[in-house]
Amino acid sequence: MSEGERSGAERMMLVAALFAVPVLKLSWTLGGGEAAREALDTMGPKNWLDVMSGMFLFEPLLSTVLGVAAARACYLYLGEHGRGPAHPGRGFAATAAAAAIVPGALALVIGSLNGWAWALTAGAVSYALRLGVLLDHRTGRYAGGRRRTRAAGPLHRTADVVWGAGLLLTLVALPLLALAAALDGRSWAGTVRCDVDTGSGSSRIRLIEFEREGEGVVGWDVADGGVVNGINCAGDAGDEGDVIREPWWRA
Secondary structure, eight states: OOHHHHHHHHHHHHHHHHHHHHHHHHHHHHTSHHHHHHHHHHHTHHHHHHHHHHHHHSOHHHHHHHHHHHHHHHHHHHHHTTOGGGOTTSOHHHHHHHHTHHHHHHHHHHHHHHOHHHHHHHHHHHHHHHHHHHHHHHTTOEETTEEOSOOOSHHHHHHHHHHHHHHHIIIIIHHHHHHHHHTSOBOSSOEEEEEEEOSSOEEEEEEEEEEEETTEEEEEETTTOSEEEEEEEEEOOSTTTTBOSOOTTTO
16 A cells, blocks of 8 residues: 555545544444434434534543544645645745644643643644654655655654554554444433423433523433433433443443
8 A cells, every 4th residue: 555545544534533433422322223313313413513522522532642643634635735744945944843833733722621641642742743744755755645765764764653653543543442432332412310201290311411402401311212302400410420321342
């Protein structure tokens, strides 16, 4: 597989993680494809986006790996189209400084959500991977999506190690972490206890909250399944936490 094909595979993995994994999360957590269809049909595309954002916002390792992989993929794409690391009219120091902008922004976002240890990890790894791409372009080893020469010195070998780390991160770590998050049986949103009238009287029911409507909540009935409307809702203080069902590897 050429380097250009590998770059394409990395971008496709990012798209697959963002598109398919939230649907898998819905299906496993709610108990099957029919339940996932009901949830998506009730809430529309917004619910799919909520699942995606919930997964990545509340999983620090997953959101960090996704952010780093996306930052690297963008830099590779720019290089393939004659910009970014391949910019012919800019010196190495200036290009290296410009390459730090996105990792810095990523560190701020990750740090604001998950703490500064995650911020430093995301920023440092993202920048290191971008420098590896920059070295490949500036040493003339990468052009038109292909490496043109064998490793001929410490810089080339360092770039090879960084390149391999980037591939492992995107093609191995990201899908494994995404699948683990999708199949862990935990809710992607908050759970609440609400009064729900199902036709035979009102009872206190645990729901996965989809959205607020006036003074009530539209959510998923955890015990009996199905979308219901609840009122007089309060945060779920039970022992279950955000666990809805057993993770796939224990089921």
